[in-house]
Amino acid sequence: MASGWRYRIISVAGVLALIVAAVSVANQPLVQAGFRLLPVIGHLPFDLAEGREFALEAAMTTVVVLLALSPLYKPRPYRILDITMLAVKRMLVALFALAAIGYFDYTYRLPRATLLIVGSLLVVAIPAWFVTIRSRPARGESGRAIIVGDDPGEIDRILAAIDIPVFGYVSPPSPYVVEDSGTQLRVADGAGITTESLAYTTNLECLGGLSRLDDILVEYDVDVAVFAFDETDREEFFGVLATCHEHGVDAKIHRDKADSVLVDDDEIEEIVAIDVEPWDWQERAVKRVFDVVFAVAGLVFGLPLMMVVALAIKLEDGGTILYTQERTAEFGDTFQVYKFRSMVQNAEEETGAKLSEEDRDEQDPRVTRVGRILRQTHFDETPQLWSILVGDMSVVGPRPERPELDSDIKEGVTDWRQRWFVRPGLTGLAQINNVTGHKPQQKLRFDVEYIRRQSFWFDLKIVLRQIWQVASAVAMTVARH
Numbered sequence: 001m002a003s004g005w006r007y008r009i010i011s012v013a014g015v016l017a018l019i020v021a022a023v024s025v026a027n028q029p030l031v032q033a034g035f036r037l038l039p040v041i042g043h044l045p046f047d048l049a050e051g052r053e054f055a056l057e058a059a060m061t062t063v064v065v066l067l068a069l070s071p072l073y074k075p076r077p078y079r080i081l082d083i084t085m086l087a088v089k090r091m092l093v094a095l096f097a098l099a100a101i102g103y104f105d106y107t108y109r110l111p112r113a114t115l116l117i118v119g120s121l122l123v124v125a126i127p128a129w130f131v132t133i134r135s136r137p138a139r140g141e142s143g144r145a146i147i148v149g150d151d152p153g154e155i156d157r158i159l160a161a162i163d164i165p166v167f168g169y170v171s172p173p174s175p176y177v178v179e180d181s182g183t184q185l186r187v188a189d190g191a192g193i194t195t196e197s198l199a200y201t202t203n204l205e206c207l208g209g210l211s212r213l214d215d216i217l218v219e220y221d222v223d224v225a226v227f228a229f230d231e232t233d234r235e236e237f238f239g240v241l242a243t244c245h246e247h248g249v250d251a252k253i254h255r256d257k258a259d260s261v262l263v264d265d266d267e268i269e270e271i272v273a274i275d276v277e278p279w280d281w282q283e284r285a286v287k288r289v290f291d292v293v294f295a296v297a298g299l300v301f302g303l304p305l306m307m308v309v310a311l312a313i314k315l316e317d318g319g320t321i322l323y324t325q326e327r328t329a330e331f332g333d334t335f336q337v338y339k340f341r342s343m344v345q346n347a348e349e350e351t352g353a354k355l356s357e358e359d360r361d362e363q364d365p366r367v368t369r370v371g372r373i374l375r376q377t378h379f380d381e382t383p384q385l386w387s388i389l390v391g392d393m394s395v396v397g398p399r400p401e402r403p404e405l406d407s408d409i410k411e412g413v414t415d416w417r418q419r420w421f422v423r424p425g426l427t428g429l430a431q432i433n434n435v436t437g438h439k440p441q442q443k444l445r446f447d448v449e450y451i452r453r454q455s456f457w458f459d460l461k462i463v464l465r466q467i468w469q470v471a472s473a474v475a476m477t478v479a480r481h
Contacts, residue, residue, distance in 0.1 A: 007248075008073045010133055012066065018125045019065055019118075023058045026117035035113055044113040057110055061098065061118060065126075068094035072130055074246050080131055087127035095119040144221060146170060146207065148240050149228030155204070158226050158254055161270035168207040169228070170216055172236060213240065217247045226271060227253045241274065275452070286456050287394065294463075295389040302382055309340055309379055312370045319345040322383060327400035329424060334403055335392040338383035342371025377474050384426055396459040397425025398447040422451050427466040 025031055027048055036043075068090045072083070098110055098119075110118065145162060147155050147169040155169060207216050216222065225244050229237065244251040251274045310321045320341055327337045343366040367375065374380035387393040393400070430436075430446035450458075 007133070011073050011130065014129045014133065015066060015069060015126065016062060018122060018129060019062050020058055022118045022121040022125070023054070023061055023114075025121060026114045027054060027057075031117065032113070035117060041113070041116060044116070045111060057114065060101070061110065064097050064101070065091070065094045065122065068097065069126065074248075083130050083134055084127045087130050088123060091119070091123050091126055095123075145224040145226060146216065146220065146222050147204070147226050147228050148210075148213070149230070151228050151230035154228040154230070154254065157256070158228055158271065159204070161254065162226065163269075164224065166204070166226075167220065168205040168216075170207050170210060170213055172210045172229075210236070210240065213243050214247070217243070217249055222247070222249050224250045224252055227251065227274070283456065287459065288391075290456065290459070291388050291391075291395050294395050295385045298382065298385040299389070302385070305379070306340075306382055309370075309374065309382075313341055313368075316368055316370045317345070325402055327424065328403050329392065329400065335387070335400075337387055337392070337400065340374055340380040340383060341368075342374045342380045343367050373477055376477050378470050381426060388426060394423045394425045396428055396450075396454075396462050397423050398428050398450065399431060400424035422454065427462060429462060432462055432465045432469060 027050075029048070032048070035041075069087070072087060072090065095115065098115055099112075145164050145166045147158055147166060148171075149155060149169070150171045159166060207220070217225070225240070227237075227240065241251050243249075252271050253274055255270050255272050313319070313321050322338050323341045324336050324338055326334050329335050343364075371380070384393060388395060428447065429450040430443045433446055435442045435446055450462075
């Protein structure tokens with residue numbers, strides 16, 4: 001498979017040629033005559049395009065289709081079925097956009113019959129084109145690998161386990177300090193690692209920093225990048241992962257680190273593939289816009305209800321209305337979350353941090369009368385709309401746990417950190433299936449399933465189901481009282 005910009009040029013040039021060919025074919029008299037013989041749609045009118053009109057039709061189709069197919073211009077190692085389905089979905093989006101343009105602005109419209117012919121041709125030709133140019137040889141023993149990270153011990157362990165040539169490493173700014181001027185790796189005093197304790201790493205060439213990763217992947221024709229971070233944050237990790245996918249490079253990690261990321265469970269080797277594809281910027285933008293719109297709408301339209309809730313809490317015992325808790329975010333970071341107080345004041349002064357018995361349909365003596373209604377209807381969570389608005393949370397994602405409880409759960413559920421791989425959410429797949437932290441294994445299974453399947457449409461399904469459940473809970477609560 002071609003790499004980098006050469007691949008982009010080839011893919012865009014092919015799409016351009018197919019679009020012009022499809023519009024040309026649709027404007028052939030013989031094709032139009034055959035179309036008129038079709039039942040149901042054969043009566044649709046044609047407008048034979050020539051000269052300026054043909055150029056306008058071709059240009060409009062080109063712009064819309066090229067924009068719709070933008071995620072496909074990245075040389076990522078898709079399977080044939082995956083690339084076919086993605087190309088078909090993107091073409092359907094393009095055809096819908098062309099139809100909408102024609103409906104709202106007659107000047108730039110394609111005749112409906114022309115649009116049907118062009119669409120039918122491109123829905124077949126575009127996927128076939130991308131399948132053709134994305135075919136690539138098996139990598140096996142002939143692959144070329146680099147290591148990306150700053151942990152010398154992890155780099156050494158990867159070098160001992162990997163079975164393809166590694167010709168260097170790429171490192172972010174690191175706390176490690178070099179003692180041996182002939183050694184490329186920088187090793188810190190007091191870190192528990194010395195140049196003498198590293199069997200492989202001291203002979204490995206440093207290719208540069210993360211800012212040069214794009215150039216390095218192209219210059220050295222890299223097939224595999226193995227991650228060896230000591231402590232990594234979301235931006236750094238996903239930045240490297242996105243760059244690897246951009247250039248069609250397989251991203252891998254040592255199996256001993258697999259409890260903190262998602263990997264291919266079918267692999268039995270020590271070096272395993274990271275089984276998460278970063279979202280395109282369009283998908284991230286759509287999710288963020290949805291988060292902001294949802295949070296603003298919830299805060300504005302929910303304000304009267306929140307004022308009533310605040311008044312009820314204050315009248316019951318005179319205590320504080322809101323309380324804050326520290327919660328775990330992506331990659332183990334923390335943030336402050338706000339909730340309406342549903343328990344007595346200083347409820348954990350004697351017990352410490354613990355899950356409420358209410359979460360498994362039992363009575364918790366710490367929960368107040370108003371608090372019980374709030375928890376049953378989920379109204380105690382509404383202040384978290386602010387956390388969504390400022391970007392600490394998303395509408396949909398794994399529910400954030402408290403760091404103390406996370407630490408306890410990790411002792412019994414070794415893969416628990418995998419759920420830290422995405423931004424936490426107000427609701428999630430576990431929540432709509434009524435699974436709480438009292439069943440961590442089940443909760444983790446739902447959270448990991450969400451991370452693998454996440455998309456805007458999947459988020460929308462979860463939100464609609466959660467809204468239905470909240471409405472049902474409110475109706476049941478009203479009926480009881």
